[in-house]
Amino acid sequence: MKPLVEYETCTFCPRLCRAVCPIAVGSAREAATPSSMMSGPYLHAVGTISAEDAADLASLCTRCGACTEFCHLGRPVAPLLAEALGALTAPAAPAPFAPVQGEGALVAVICGDEDWSGALGALLGEPVASFRSPDHLGEALLDHPARFEAHAAALKAHFSGATLVVSDHGCSRVAEAAGLTVRALHSLVPLPTGPVFHPCQGPRLEGEPVAEALACCGAAWPLSTRHPEVAAEVAEAAAARLGGVQVCSPDHRCAAALRRHGASVVDPVSALLRPAGRGGQPGA
Amino acid sequence: MVAWPRHAEDVAASLAWAKAEGVVVVPYGAGSGVCGSAMGRAGSLVLDLKRLDHLGPVDPVTRTVRVGPGMLGQHLEDRLARLGWQTGHSPSSIGCSTVGGWAAARSAGQFSSRYGVFDDILLAAELETPAGRLRCGDWTAPGEEDLLPILCGSEGGLGVFTDTLLRVAPTPAVRRLRGFAFPSLTAAWEAMRAMLQAELWPVVLRLYDPVDTRIGGRIHPPKHRQEAEGARRGRAALQRIRDRVRRTPALQRHLLDLPLALPGLLNRIAGELGQEVLLITGFEGDEALVDRQWRAAAPLLAAARDLGTEPGERWYQHRHDVSYKLAPIFSMGSFADTMEVACPWSKLGALYAGVREAIGRHALVMAHFSHAYPEGCSIYFSFVGAGRTAVYDALWSEALAAAAAAGGTVTHHHGVGPLKAAAAAKEAGAALRVWSEVKRALDPTGIMNPGRPYPAEPVSDEPGPSPPVGGPVYALSAEDRMADVDPDAPVEAIEAALSAAGFALRFRPDRPLGAWLRALRRSSLNPWEAPLFGLQARFPDGASVRLGPAPRSAAGPDLRPALLRRAKVELVQVPLRSATAVAVTPPEGLDPRDLRPAWATADQWGFVGDAAETLAALGTAPAAPRCPTRAPRSEP
Secondary structure: OOOOHHHHHHOOOOOOHHOHHHHHHHHHHHOOOOOHHHHHHHHHHOOOHHHHHHHHHOOOOOOOOOHHOOOOOOOOOOHHHHHHHHHHOOOOOOOOOOOOEEEOOEEEEEOOOOOOHHHHHHHHOOOOEEEEEOOOOHHHHOOOOOHHHHHHHHHHHOOOOOEEEEEOHHHHHHHHHOOOOOEEEHHOOOOOOOOOOOOOHHHHHOOOOHOOOOOOOOOOOOOOHHHHHHHHHHHHHHHHHOOOOEEEEOOOOHHHHHHOOOEEEHOOOOOOOHHOOEEEEEEO | EEEEOOOOOHHHHHHHHHHHOOEEEEEEEOOOOOOOOOOOOOEEEEEOOOOOOOOEEEEOOOOOOOOOOOEHHHHHHHHHHHHOOOOOOOOHHHHHHHHHHHHOOOOOOOOOHHHHHHHHHHHEEEEEEEEEEEEEEOOOOOOOOOOOOHOOOOOOOOEEEEEEEEOOOEEEOEEEEEEEEEEOOHHHHHHHHHHHOOOOOOHHHHEEEEEHHHHHHOOOOHHHOOOOHHHHHHHHHHHHHHHHOOOOOOHHHHHHHHHOOOHHHHHHHHOOOOEEEEEEEEEEEEEHHHHHHHHHHHHHHHEEEEEEHHHHHHHHHHHOOHHOOHHHHOOOOEEEEEEEEEHHHHHHHHHHHHHHHHHHOOOEEEEEEEEEEEEEEEEEEEEEEOHHHHHHHHHHHHHHHHHOOOOOOOOOOOOOOHHHHHHHHHHHHHHHHHEEEEHHHHHOOOEOOOOOOOOOOOOOOOOOOOOOOOOOOEEEEOOEEEEEEEOOOOOHHHHHHHHOEEEEEEOOOOHHHHHHHHOOOOOHOOOOOOOOOOOEEEOOOOOEEOOOOOOOOOOOOOHHHHHHHHOEEEEEEEEEEEEOOOOOOOOOOOHHHOOOOOEOOOEEEEEEEOHHHHHHOOOOOOOOOOOEEEEOOOOO
């Protein structure tokens, strides 16, 4: 963890960044503002709270980086929280690597229940292999640089020569950090023209274009893993703000979280498996 | 316990439960209040209202929008801006405060000289109270008393805001700010007063006292006075020392602690730095109007050195940064705080000197003058001291007493909370009777944020003022553009007396002033129009109270409308204007809400004050001025 001074400035700040934090806005919780999250490592360092409580606060961050962009003091809030979380928690063992199924230069990384590798192969006219990874290629290890090094080497060995196709931001971050060759599924699958949804925040003014009504899905790690109730609040609030209007998301995990709360979202996986006009409403 | 209601019904259910269980309820917005009114307490139910953040369509005709009280200020402004609108309400806390909090604490923004304080922007509200749902302001049911003035500023002590109706204004086409260096504070606030009483409605008037001007490095000397080579070398050496200190936290702590332990000496040194002060001002709106306003303002700013646009632009770009500079001070164990007071122009010098002296006994103090209005101005003191609780408490106690002694209000826009509850109660005096009456009606079991904004059992043993004698005009202050008048006297008699002194009533009521004020609906006036300053009232048992005239006080709710209905009002203090006026036919394509003439009828707009001729030149033809009477109610 960084020295105390890195966290205390944020702890004493005027908290104006809360308005740009999708978790603070979506959950409306005081503990979920960037400065409250930063107070976790600070209070632990001065002996006020336990490492577990501090990690609880630090893990409310989805690493979107909006607070860092906003901060008038230039504090790198998200990276500091990531580093603190790594220092406050023991690294979880990554899920054992499943074998790659099928053949092909492209390997679809399947994190959810639906295997979309066949549909992608049909779309591209070439074979696409698949790899099941419920822990999003071990994204929890990103906060543990020492442990991640070995994990990255293992990933490289496992996928030697292949190009991974990923459907969410978590997998994408891991693949890039490990130096793997990676393609985002949304770059291969045409999405319906329309507003793209991405981690952000804010209520929508009546009459305002949906494109402006961006709201965080709350699905990203570590929030969704350590604080599922907060993640659900964030997704519920986001779905409510979208008000039944169909939107697009490049991220399958985000889209799934929003759909659980009634939002109508098209994402690359749903577009691939349930294209418009062939099996009902896209993304339904 | 914390609850996050999504709908008014959730709030009602929470209050019903709390009432049945005898649980204290603390409404909570985003927690930016610096006086502590939204602090939860052991065993209380905190209602976090941030999920009540609905936003309706903007009505471009009435220039209004419905907003949920949980809406964060920055989100509201961002969303409105996309459709070409703004509220004009821009407190420093805009990123971490909510609409409901603004209402509960009677907030004011940095552009209040033009757009008014939040009382002026809030037209209607719906609340849940332990006694049931309440609609007020423009939503008041026919025949019922409008309780909005006493609810706005009630700091959760009466109920919970669940919906609001706010004024909006068009996003300005241009905003042009400039800096001016004045030779003294007095010269600068005379210029501020002149601009406001000329009814130019600048968007910003922000004057830094000599210490704030110097410490902030806000004025650079003109080129011909810039330092010689020796001075440049000295400055470079000083910079090297500063850099060294920045890299050494232990040294930094000592360098801060030592001088802060000697605040008197520190303030004396700071006082010797020079008397030149910086004023930032400017206008926003349609380009042609802004040009015209600047032309009209130029002679009023003639005593100053024009510093150009840079100081104004720099302030606008960095207007929230100062808060962040406090973090290192806290982390070094010292305290830094702010205190905002306000008074009419005629008392400004005494208020500044009195409070500055009181704070200066304990801490390094500087101030700026902002939130200025035709009738007066607020002073915002910033202070830094060595971190001992006793010093901090003594500072606050003495500073609040000094503000009251100088005739100022103890809070302009930070609200009351436990920090200022006793001082606010003292300021309200016997008027607290009306607060207690409304509190008993809306919160009979006392579960709503007890002790906010006034102590739970407020007692006033101060003798009230004697009945005024003379009349119909008891006193007139040309400097403050206000007069103490008999509220029951015929308007014609008041006008005749004022005319002899070269003044007229700013608003010509269509009935005696007391009756007009009792019937007044806020939306009948524009947000920049203040119809009443102080008043004096007497209860049937002989107890009396004098409220005000501090402009736009936030020392608890506005008790004046409730007093007008519940006590014999002996005197009202109302705004004046120059008796001379210029009128023109209405200029085509302009909305009077943007140009702001003193009056606007279908056939003429009237202008008053020193800028009247310049502003009236926008009209197409001269007309004989005929200031109309104003009804207390118009359709919202």
